Amino acid sequence: MELWLNEKQLTDLYTMIATGVPEGDVIAKIFQDVPRVITGVYELMEKAFLQGLSTGVTLFDDNDNVGTGVQCDWGYFPANKFGVTVLWNNVNARPLDDLRRVIKKAKNDGNSLTDVWMDDVTFDNFVATEQVQHYFAWGFSWLLPSRL
8 A cells, every 4th residue: 555645745744844843743744644554454454355265366466567466375175166056146046055055065074154254235136036035035025125
């Protein structure tokens, strides 16, 4: 993350130095963006984690060299990579069947599924499918995107 001082900020710094403002205050002014940069690093790490968790690969782009970056392969076994039969944004998708495949594989491997993570858009697509609506007709109807 790169931040820079604009013309006004530089003028303010020069004015502080010229008027004899204590050196500590000038240094504090120069480094006032450090908390924003630290937050940016945390956000980048969260993005990398979620991308890797979802796809098995994390890519850190190099903004200075277009088309290059650092790729981290999480080493997911091909047998543990699951796709969906039909994208969930299609009302004819069968997301419960897709989830059952994952649960069955975990159970066969002696594992158990404890959490399923999805963002709001994916959840909206999930509950809008005919399969989920038929299965949970009494429970999810109030959550449909058209009612939010």
